[in-house]
Amino acid sequence: LAAKYKKDAGQVILKWQLQRGIALVTKSATPARVASNFDLFDWDLEPADAAKIDTLNCGWRHLLWRE
Numbered sequence: 454l455a456a457k458y459k460k461d462a463g464q465v466i467l468k469w470q471l472q473r474g475i476a477l478v479t480k481s482a483t484p485a486r487v488a489s490n491f492d493l494f495d496w497d498l499e500p501a502d503a504a505k506i507d508t509l510n511c512g513w514r515h516l517l518w519r520e
Contacts, residue, residue, distance in 0.1 A: 454502055461489060468493050469506045 479490045
């Protein structure tokens with residue numbers, strides 16, 4: 454998908470989250486990556502492509518909190 458949109462993989466995932474209505478908090482010390490993280494507002498993922506990403510969810514939690 455990154456090649457299709459001429460973006461990097463991180464931008465595709467950030468855009469997917471934005472289109473789902475998820476608030477994003479990104480972090481980077483690299484100026485080029487900070488700029489890349491903001492280059493999300495002049496394009497959209499097609500619904501079919503967003504659906505492809507949706508299918509990657511395997512139900513794992515990414516943050517495991519002690520209970």
